[in-house]
Amino acid sequence: MHQYYDPLIKDTLFTEKLENGLTVAVLRKPGYKEATGRIATHYGSVDSRFIDPQTGEEVHVPDGIAHFLEHKLFEEEEGNVSDFFSELGAESNAYTTYTHTVYYFNTTENFDQCFELLLKFVQNPQFTDESVAKEQGIIDQEIRMYMDDPGWRSNANLLEALYVNHPVKIDIAGTVESIKQITKESLYLCHRTFYHPANMVVFVVGDVDPAQVVAMTRASFARHNYPEQTEIRRILPEEPGEVHERRRMEKLVVSQPIFRMGFKEQRVGLHGQDLLRQDLLTAMVLDAVCGRSSELYTSLYESGLIDHRFGFEYSPEESYGYSYFAGPTRDPAELEVRLLAGLQDAAEKGIAEADFERARKKAIGRTVSMMNDPDTVSYVFVDGFFKEEGLFDYIPVANSLTLEAANERLRTHFDPQRTAISIIYPK
Amino acid sequence: MTAGFTRFNLAEGVNLYVHPTNKFKTNVVYIYFHTPLAAETVTRNALLPMVLSRGSEAYPTTAELSRHLDELYGASFGADVTRRGEVQSLVFRMEVASEQHLPGEEQLLQKGLETLAGIITRPAREGNGFKADYFRQETANLKQTIESLVNDKRRWAMVRCTEEMCKGEPFALYRLGQVADLEQITSESLMEHHAAVISNAPVDMFVIGDVEPEAIRDLVQRTIQLPASGPNGRIMPQTQVKREPGRATQHVEDRLDVNQGVLVIGLRSGITVRDPEYFPMLVANGVLGGFPHSKLFQEVREKNSLAYFAYSSIETVKGVGFMFAGIEFEDMEQCKEIMLEQLKAVQQGDIGDEEFETTKRTMINDILGAADNPGAMADLAVDRVFSGRDLTIEERVEAYQAVTKEQAAAAAGKLTLDTIYFLNRKEGGE
Missing domain, CATH: 3.30.830.10 (Metalloenzyme, LuxS/M16 peptidase-like)
Structure with a gap:
């Protein structure tokens, strides 16, 4: 087992790669009463076209199937798995993102039993026509709930505007129509393909014995016969650098317009440290140029164009990426003009050294704070794992970034030709 | 300490x-x-x-x-x-x-x-x-x-x-x-x-x-230099507790142009953090709708596929509670009936051993886990100020463990129906 003690964070990460390709990692948290165990697959809503590794044939499955599968795995002949976790005193849940699916539990007792249950149920699909039909009713309500959620709709519309072909433009849950196309056969096919140990990772945070976690994982996976599997070929359509549409509007019951402006990443295809560097660099640039300490933020705020709910973020993945600025506003048109002008002005002047150093300090301090919370750490670990980023790389990478690189990034990323606007107007 | x-x-x-x-x-x-x-x-x-x-x-x-x-x-x-x-x-x-x-x-x-x-x-x-x-x-x-x-x-x-x-x-x-x-x-x-x-x-x-x-x-x-307190001193504000609605059940409906209806059933309990029924009431809420294994989620979502979310919550300073779910507009009556039946089941003590133990265990897990999170610790500490009871985490765990089904059912019996609220779609919507 590989063991790494980070002298700055003062935590130890244990990792082991099993013979079947599965990575098991444990972040020891001495003194923590609660432990969280997770298993994740590198399979999200964008993976709807792929080559079936067993037949070599191309498959196209309905949109929303990864999320549907996540719901359905909890159901077993003996009952619902979340009830079994409850009986052990644990809470369990799962989530599906564009790129991965995660199953987890949190518990203060019966860790071993919970962990075994987690590994067992994720490897044990039991789908029937009836249970698929029943789930369609529940997910239908989930989709409708999001249809009334302006923040969610605002982001979904931005992605539809930014992307021409990339499936990130399709909602993670699919649509009311697409989920009707899902059958138990397609669910089994996706499970067999993507829930292979070589495509998965196990992560535990807590005051637990890492060797025991590895042994239990090995034993659990040994109960199944996994054929050797090479990397799964996912088929993504060609995506141009240009945006699909300049703007998208929707009307919902909201009190004032909700504005969102996105910039489409042009430097895609990165992973590992390169992707992490781009991620942290962009985040620091955003903070220096538009964070609460910046002139731009102050001027937008004091003009009443934004309030404390204004935010921005950079979302980098291997096959796509975008940054956005979003918040409610009294005047979306003016906010758009002022933001674009502000970004251009910042690019011409360049970021001042003091502002960049401050953004760096903040990024480092927030990384330290993040390590407090096992749920957040787990989210970051799993997300980073599939991008081949290391949990303890954040601070060294943040320290390695230069002002020159930041200014270069500022000039290239915020290209007014590569931007789209999404606005939710009051009905 | x-x-x-x-x-x-x-x-x-x-x-x-x-x-x-x-x-x-x-x-x-x-x-x-x-x-x-x-x-x-x-x-x-x-x-x-x-x-x-x-x-x-x-x-x-x-x-x-x-x-x-x-x-x-x-x-x-x-x-x-x-x-x-x-x-x-x-x-x-x-x-x-x-x-x-x-x-x-x-x-x-x-x-x-x-x-x-x-x-x-x-x-x-x-x-x-x-x-x-x-x-x-x-x-x-x-x-x-x-x-x-x-x-x-x-x-x-x-x-x-x-x-x-x-x-x-x-x-x-x-x-x-x-x-x-x-x-x-x-x-x-x-x-x-x-x-x-x-x-x-x-x-x-x-x-x-x-x-x-x-x-x-x-x-x-x-x-931190605070000014001297005023003539009346710094006095903790009080909350007026109403044990009963004191009137017939109200029905309220709002109409907005939405895709999903939200049903909220408002209840009065009159049970607060200072009452002996406090822990039984928390457990009763847990059995009714606090968790995915609870009656509301099981019946409304898992058995009848009516909702994505269906829960209950309990407020123990004022002594009120709520049951809520997001549903199709036309399912409102059916969902309401199911929720009220579940409330009645808890009140009648129709609680299985397993669901009861599971509820207590989950609540204990929550309390123990609070010690890993500074925000949750501070939150619990504020609760203690309000309760006037100085319980350690261990004592709270014991208090949960000591709750019997009869006590939980009796506490749930204090929950009386006050207001049925429904967020409906605008008339003329599809």
């Missing part, structure tokens, strides 16, 4: 609670000012933290304050109002990374605390009021924030149900107040209100982190 916290009574109505631990990578400070939830002050209380957050004497502009916080390795500062029963509390929070992870850094906690004290007690002024621009901007922001409640249909439905259910009682007031009040507030009157709050409100301060209690006490006494 108060459940892991060392308590210092710094002045009448001013308490400091310190929890030393090296488990966390940050040091966290919470400062609460408890005020009565009242129509006359609810909006001013909500506005005050927003204006205070804009600057202090030492950092008179928001940008300066923000830069200073960034320099403290991204110290995270927040100010808000929360509500427990008919008590509206102003909450100020500061979290700084612990220096042991930042070689060469010193006194981050002290600097953070000084900054926090400045924000609370020495605001940026102009004449006899706050800075006019900041006051004007935050008044506009609060108006927008109150109005934006409608953006979140679930919360909107809960707030509307509470409003209708508790009409005439302070509990009906929304946490952030009402837009109509904003016209009456001036920068000067808000400054007067600020003086009144910091001198009359009972104060609870919590510090959690790699600290030494006596050193923190000295540091707090040096840095």
Whole structure:
């Protein structure tokens, strides 16, 4: 087992790669009463076209199937798995993102039993026509709930505007129509393909014995016969650098317009440290140029164009990426003009050294704070794992970034030709 | 010791609670000012933290304050109002990374605390009021924030149900107040209100982190200077508890142009954190709808596929409870019947051994897990202030374990139907 003690964070990460390709990692948290165990697959809503590794044939499955599968795995002949976790005193849940699916539990007792249950149920699909039909009713309500959620709709519309072909433009849950196309056969096919140990990772945070976690994982996976599997070929359509549409509007019951402006990443295809560097660099640039300490933020705020709910973020993945600025506003048109002008002005002047150093300090301090919370750490670990980023790389990478690189990034990323606007107007 | 916290009574109505631990990578400070939830002050209380957050004497502009916080390795500062029963509390929070992870850094906690004290007690002024621009901007922001409640249909439905259910009682007031009040507030009157709050409100301060209690006490006494209390002292506000609705069940419906209906059933229990039925009532709520294994989720979602979310919640300062679900418009009657049947089942003690034990175990897991999270620890500590009962985490665990099915059913028996609220679609919608 590989063991790494980070002298700055003062935590130890244990990792082991099993013979079947599965990575098991444990972040020891001495003194923590609660432990969280997770298993994740590198399979999200964008993976709807792929080559079936067993037949070599191309498959196209309905949109929303990864999320549907996540719901359905909890159901077993003996009952619902979340009830079994409850009986052990644990809470369990799962989530599906564009790129991965995660199953987890949190518990203060019966860790071993919970962990075994987690590994067992994720490897044990039991789908029937009836249970698929029943789930369609529940997910239908989930989709409708999001249809009334302006923040969610605002982001979904931005992605539809930014992307021409990339499936990130399709909602993670699919649509009311697409989920009707899902059958138990397609669910089994996706499970067999993507829930292979070589495509998965196990992560535990807590005051637990890492060797025991590895042994239990090995034993659990040994109960199944996994054929050797090479990397799964996912088929993504060609995506141009240009945006699909300049703007998208929707009307919902909201009190004032909700504005969102996105910039489409042009430097895609990165992973590992390169992707992490781009991620942290962009985040620091955003903070220096538009964070609460910046002139731009102050001027937008004091003009009443934004309030404390204004935010921005950079979302980098291997096959796509975008940054956005979003918040409610009294005047979306003016906010758009002022933001674009502000970004251009910042690019011409360049970021001042003091502002960049401050953004760096903040990024480092927030990384330290993040390590407090096992749920957040787990989210970051799993997300980073599939991008081949290391949990303890954040601070060294943040320290390695230069002002020159930041200014270069500022000039290239915020290209007014590569931007789209999404606005939710009051009905 | 108060459940892991060392308590210092710094002045009448001013308490400091310190929890030393090296488990966390940050040091966290919470400062609460408890005020009565009242129509006359609810909006001013909500506005005050927003204006205070804009600057202090030492950092008179928001940008300066923000830069200073960034320099403290991204110290995270927040100010808000929360509500427990008919008590509206102003909450100020500061979290700084612990220096042991930042070689060469010193006194981050002290600097953070000084900054926090400045924000609370020495605001940026102009004449006899706050800075006019900041006051004007935050008044506009609060108006927008109150109005934006409608953006979140679930919360909107809960707030509307509470409003209708508790009409005439302070509990009906929304946490952030009402837009109509904003016209009456001036920068000067808000400054007067600020003086009144910091001198009359009972104060609870919590510090959690790699600290030494006596050193923190000295540091707090040096840095946070509160004015002497007014003639009546700092008195903890009380909440009026109504045991029964005192009228027939109300039916309320709002219509908005939405894709999903939200059903909220408002209940009165009259059981508060000070009653012997407190723990049985929490367990009863857990059995009814606190968790995915609970009756509501199982019946409404898993058996009948009517909803994605279906839960219940219990409030134990005022003594009220809610059942809620997001559903198809035409399923409203069916969903309501199922929810009321489930309530009746709990009241009649129709509770399986397994679901009962599972509920208690899950609740115990939650309580134990709180010790891993500074925010949850502070939250529990505030609950203790409200309960007047000084239970440790272990004692709370025992109290849950001791609850019997009969006690839970009896507690649930106190839940009486008050208001059935439905957020429906606009007529003429598809």
